[in-house]
Amino acid sequence: YILAFATFFILGLVIQSNHLANAQSDGINAEDIDSFFEDTEEASDEIFDEPITEDFEEEQERVITEEIVDIPQPMYEPAEPVPIFESASEKYLYYGRKYLVEICLTSIFLVYILNIFVGKKVNNKIVSMWLAEALPLLKKNFHHLGFGEETNVSISQLKYNEFEFFASGRDYCHYIFMHMITKKRQDVIGGSLFGLVWADKDKVILDIPIDSDLPLEILLCRKQNVKTTQSEMPNINQLIAPVPSKSFANTDFAVLADCPESVDIVFPKKYVNAFTAYSKHLEFLHITDQKVYTNYPLVLKVEILMGDSPSEFKTSIKLLEVLLELVDHVAKTVKLPSRVLEKAKKARAVEERKKREADQQRIQQQKAERREQKELEEIEKMKTMPPAEKAKYKEKIKKQEMKKAMKGKNKVIKF
Numbered sequence: 001y002i003l004a005f006a007t008f009f010i011l012g013l014v015i016q017s018n019h020l021a022n023a024q025s026d027g028i029n030a031e032d033i034d035s036f037f038e039d040t041e042e043a044s045d046e047i048f049d050e051p052i053t054e055d056f057e058e059e060q061e062r063v064i065t066e067e068i069v070d071i072p073q074p075m076y077e078p079a080e081p082v083p084i085f086e087s088a089s090e091k092y093l094y095y096g097r098k099y100l101v102e103i104c105l106t107s108i109f110l111v112y113i114l115n116i117f118v119g120k121k122v123n124n125k126i127v128s129m130w131l132a133e134a135l136p137l138l139k140k141n142f143h144h145l146g147f148g149e150e151t152n153v154s155i156s157q158l159k160y161n162e163f164e165f166f167a168s169g170r171d172y173c174h175y176i177f178m179h180m181i182t183k184k185r186q187d188v189i190g191g192s193l194f195g196l197v198w199a200d201k202d203k204v205i206l207d208i209p210i211d212s213d214l215p216l217e218i219l220l221c222r223k224q225n226v227k228t229t230q231s232e233m234p235n236i237n238q239l240i241a242p243v244p245s246k247s248f249a250n251t252d253f254a255v256l257a258d259c260p261e262s263v264d265i266v267f268p269k270k271y272v273n274a275f276t277a278y279s280k281h282l283e284f285l286h287i288t289d290q291k292v293y294t295n296y297p298l299v300l301k302v303e304i305l306m307g308d309s310p311s312e313f314k315t316s317i318k319l320l321e322v323l324l325e326l327v328d329h330v331a332k333t334v335k336l337p338s339r340v341l342e343k344a345k346k347a348r349a350v351e352e353r354k355k356r357e358a359d360q361q362r363i364q365q366q367k368a369e370r371r372e373q374k375e376l377e378e379i380e381k382m383k384t385m386p387p388a389e390k391a392k393y394k395e396k397i398k399k400q401e402m403k404k405a406m407k408g409k410n411k412v413i414k415f
Helices: 002-025 030-048 056-065 088-098 100-141 188-197 223-232 261-266 269-277 310-333 338-383 387-406
Strands: 156-159 162-170 173-181 203-209 217-222 253-257 282-288 299-305
Touching: 088 100, 100 162, 100 173, 100 188, 100 310, 173 310, 203 310, 217 223, 217 261, 223 253, 253 261, 261 338, 269 310, 299 310, 338 387
Parallel strands: none
Antiparallel strands: 156 162, 162 173, 173 203, 203 299, 217 253, 217 282, 282 299
């Protein structure tokens, strides 16, 4: 909408400048117009500034009949005559050259509006096609589909390129929440132009709370995105760090974890091979007990790339099937050794202490800011008080401070 308003505004300026250019081509320029109004103003001053004599009627008649000021008139030349066209094509070429700027701006605006409707339609179609491929798997694994009390397959649309879907009723996980984000095809600038430089892809972000209370903190991301991922998660950045893993050494993924021993336990060879086979679609995977995304004790967060064709949609759905199997594996099979559990508990105890200290420091800072704000308000209030009232107010504050200082020092002794 902002772009449309700016387009109309620029179009008005261009049309106005075009009319001014046409006027100048007809022999009229801005200097002639300014000179005309200046001469007219001087002439009117000469007429009305003449001294009034006793014989006012004779003087008025003299001004009207004998000393009429010669007001310069602008020299308007006739507009360029429209030529006689021998054919329709010649006529179209003539008017096309004459209104070239207006035609270009109008075309840009129409393309922008058309792109909005076409982009919305394409985004809806892509999400519907991907979800249609995923529905058999979702129906097989979940008892309830869609938002609401009754099962439905309707998609909730947040924006032109953002959609949501929900399913629940499965063992070992509470639900699966899908946040589908497509390319900004409806946006000419953000999607089409910027997309040429910063390529975006259609993706699905999954939130799957796992029915388990294991102290796990494992993150998979692409090796080139390690620093970016760490910077985006400052709340757990001190808890996890890149760890060496023989299983993922020959893959495109980097592993971040709190305990290196837990990586091979959570991801046996079966899942490493699956992630390697579907590496084109797996962008990010995070198993966490730190309540970063939800308040559940253990959550699986995954970012899947849909793909660019129906065949790739099917491949990404196979990856989704592997992820559901991973949920069952973590909830049923994974048992951490006592040594790993002890190490994980110590690391979390340290992080909890750091969080408490940070919270206390933040609370103290907020109290200090409130106290400082109150003192400033009292100072401003005292500036407007008369001297007698100001003295009483100071005495009142002094008594309150003494009362606070003595609070807790006086103790009642019982005999």
